[in-house]
């Protein structure tokens with residue numbers, strides 16, 4: 001089969017738009033590019049994604065890094081915290097996102113319980129994310145105490161993103177959603193960040209930390225910092241996509257800005273469809289076969 005007819009087959013797939021990866025050869029974002037952006041002082045965006053449609057759109061929008069967050073627990077599966085989500089639940093989502101992107105670096109978030117036990121467990125889980133999920137990198141929560149875990153992964157060729165500050169997998173020991181790294185804790189935050197960089201992490205998420213502490217960490221590290229509720233001095237920013245696009249209703253965390261109101265858009269669409277079916281206005285002749 002010629003390349004052209006193979007491409008046509010993709011575009012005439014019965015569902016979806018076909019994998020974006022089929023259109024053109026991949027020019028995947030590389031980790032050293034993120035470091036260059038830091039050196040140039042150019043902030044970059046990261047979003048979560050958990051499915052092929054959002055992955056394809058965010059890739060097209062030029063989001064260089066997509067995170068398949070363990071926040072799928074809250075934003076896909078409807079759990080009240082991120083703790084219950086499993087590797088087996090996340091892997092198909094990672095696979096969907098990596099399969100739908102051409103450029104974005106896809107990071108899989110290791111869920112609670114899948115890496116903390118030992119560096120060996122971390123590597124076993126990370127290998128599943130890379131092989132079965134086709135992730136390009138993985139993320140894990142924790143600082144100095146997880147340096148051996150990060151080393152085990154980077155030593156095996158798995159790029160690792162760290163995550164410190166407020167770490168949702170520890171919300172019960174942290175006593176809820178609270179800003180971390182205030183006062184004396186800022187030194188500990190910096191020590192955690194430095195330990196992750198030394199262990200070979202390629203970037204580190206700073207979640208809900210004072211802007212001053214994030215600024216200091218960002219200045220001290222040569223790898224990019226990615227803030228969520230960590231101020232404008234970070235090298236990059238991340239939001240959960242349903243918060244960014246207003247699909248999730250309710251007030252939500254203070255660090256969110258809404259760029260659309262998908263909740264209202266979908267509610268109106270579904271209500272109009274329901275009304276049309278009930279009134280006999282859908283389907284119309286053009287939707288009907290004879």
Ligand SMILES: Nc1nc(=O)c2c([nH]1)NC[C@@H]1CN(c3ccc(C(=O)N[C@@H](CCC(=O)O)C(=O)O)cc3)CN21
Pocket residue numbers: 071074075082168177178179240242243248252253254255
């Ligand atoms: N949709 C969604 N957005 C997120 O940002 C997110 C998730 N889910 N799930 C996993 C974690 C949990 N996160 C959260 C969740 C809630 C708050 C929150 O309610 N924050 C309040 C209180 C802050 C405080 O008490 O200091 C806020 O006003 O920011 C913060 C982070 C961040 N992550």
Ligand SMILES: CC(C)C(=O)C(=O)O
Pocket residue numbers: 048067068069070071072109163205207228238239240
């Ligand atoms: C909010 C980001 C950093 C995250 O860890 C997630 O979405 O799971």
Ligand SMILES: [Mg+2]
Pocket residue numbers: 069070071109168
């Ligand atoms: Mg997470």
